[in-house]
Amino acid sequence: MDFQWNAEQLAFRNKVRSFVAEHLPADWETQAHGPASETQSHFAVKFCGRLAEYGLLVPHWPTRWGGADADPWTAFILAEEMWAAGEPRGGQYMNVNWIGPTLMRFGSEQQQERYIPPMARGTTLWCQGFSEPEAGSDLASLRTRAEKIGTRYRINGQKIWTSYASHAETCFLLARTGAGRDGISIFLVPMTTPGIIVREIPSLIGAGDIHEVFFDNVEVPSNALLGEEGQAWQIVRTALSLERVGIPRFALAARMLTRAVDRLRRAGRLFESASEQATRARAACEAARLYSYHIVDQRRHGHPPGPEASAARYATVLAERYVAEFVVEHLPEALAGGDPLLQAHHQRAVVAGIASGAAEIQLNLIASELLGLPREPR
Ligand SMILES: Cc1cc2nc3c(=O)[nH]c(=O)nc-3n(C[C@H](O)[C@H](O)[C@H](O)COP(=O)(O)OP(=O)(O)OC[C@H]3O[C@@H](n4cnc5c(N)ncnc54)[C@H](O)[C@@H]3O)c2cc1C
Known part of the structure; x- marks a missing residue:
């Protein structure tokens, strides 16, 4: 097995390092306690915007979505350098690693057109609404319910430990549309939808990091469903395996x-x-x-x-x-x-x-x- 980096990969790593040296203030990591604090979240939007301008935010994405079709090594070198620097992309690392690619694979054309370009510009933050008070490791027992009413879904339930929820624009939400593991569906829900209440949970790792999110008769159009009803398990398995190696x-x-x-x-x-x-x-x-x-x-x-x-x-x-x-x-x-x-x-x-x-x-x-x-x- 040959572990040498080739000249192109070395040049790419140097490019990322130079970018970080130029655009990351020396005191950045100590500016505010916590990767999801207000200061850090606002900084991440500026920083990711600059990364996008330099072609360093989503180089591994297809050119159609603002990427350069670079291979997985490029994405990993980029992620390594970002983490070594303390992850200045904040919660946007999720867009880059798995939310964007998951939408490219399972999203409707309308969902892709709406959500992917802002991710590629580095201007939008998502949160991941999976865990519930009685459903963490055993995600299949989640109880948040989405009921179909005509051309809309009405969502009721509670999520917990949701990172970035107070600044996120959209939630990648798991909710139950039927029984068992095959009765779970994914909804792309704007966080400004009436009926969503976000409460911060004080956290060791800093302000703004984790939250409770309540859904009280939250209504979304049926085109907020990602993929098909009951397809969540298949989609999430793909998304989580991208997430696991992506950090x-x-x-x-x-x-x-x-x-x-x-x-x-x-x-x-x-x-x-x-x-x-x-x-x-x-x-x-x-x-x-x-x-x-x-x-x-x-x-x-x-x-x-x-x-x-x-x-x-x-x-x-x-x-x-x-x-x-x-x-x-x-x-x-x-x-x-x-x-x-x-x-x-x-x-x-x-x-x-x-x-x-x-x-x-x-x-x-x-x-x-x-x-x-x-x-x-x-
Ligand atoms: C900083 C932070 C950020 C987070 N951000 C998010 C987020 O953005 N969105 C989101 O949806 N969730 C988020 N989470 C929640 C996280 O995904 C859950 O905490 C995790 O899945 C575990 O679930 P739980 O807390 O309910 O613990 P439990 O599932 O109740 O587990 C408690 C303990 O029991 C052990 N255990 C449970 N089942 C088994 C088993 N079958 N075999 C062996 N051991 C077991 C676990 O390993 C753990 O040690 C976050 C958590 C943290 C700490």
Whole structure:
């Protein structure tokens, strides 16, 4: 196997790095606490707009939708550089990674024309309305209901932990139109629709990050349905596997590890036990990186997304955890206000194993679908 980047890929990475150096203020990461805060969300619109002007927002999208038909490696190099910089695209990473591509595949022409161009310009924010108070890992038990009334659907129910909901313009919403797993449908719902109430939940990782969203007799036209009634499971499986490999959080973890090690070295405190633990954390970042590359390579060769994406995501969760544990053990003062960047990374690492699907669920998928182990009888 040859892991060398080719000249074109190296040039692309350098182009992204130069862009970041030029357009990202040095104090950006500490300007406001949390990736979904008002300050960061407004900054993301400006930043993504500039990325779009430079052809760096959606290079992997088809030219028809403002992309350059670049291969999955280009998209991944871009994502790695964005995460290493602290993900200045904010919630728009979701548009780029999976919402846009999902609409290209399953959306009607009208939905595509309405929603995809603003994503390609970097001017719009979406939220993901999946989880409910009684339906997180077990998404199939969700209860938000969409009832068909003539040419409209009336939606009632509640979502929870919805990131970006207070700034998002549109919700990618899962709601029940029938019984069981095949009775779940997807609706593209403007967040200004009457009957939607958003309440922020105070969060460790900063202001504006997670919310409760209530749907009280919210009416949408039938053309808000994505795909067909009951098709949600198929669509979401595709979307989530794009999401799972699309977040190279290990790149930020590796940068934070280097930062912590440098601090210890400068203070003359990089003792043997710290070096050993740093090496383990570094190895975990590398493992996550290489596993993610393996998935990108599969995608590059046209293989459909499969359970290995769960393994790549789990490796990334471990990388973040090992770096966080290293800081807790050897540089605890950094978490008590001594280093806002290490502190923010620690807070993100705490939730990394639960957001976008709990780590234990990834382990279940690895056991049953990748290793072929028998499922526990219910
Ligand atoms: C920062 C953050 C942002 C989020 N953003 C969004 C968002 O934008 N949109 C959205 O829809 N959701 C979002 N979520 C919700 C997230 O998807 C859920 O928290 C996650 O799916 C887990 O669901 P739950 O919280 O109900 O926990 P549960 O499903 O109740 O799980 C609780 C614990 O039990 C374990 N567990 C559950 N079932 C099993 C099993 N079968 N085998 C082994 N262990 C199991 C889990 O691993 C977990 O440790 C976000 C969460 C966080 C923390």
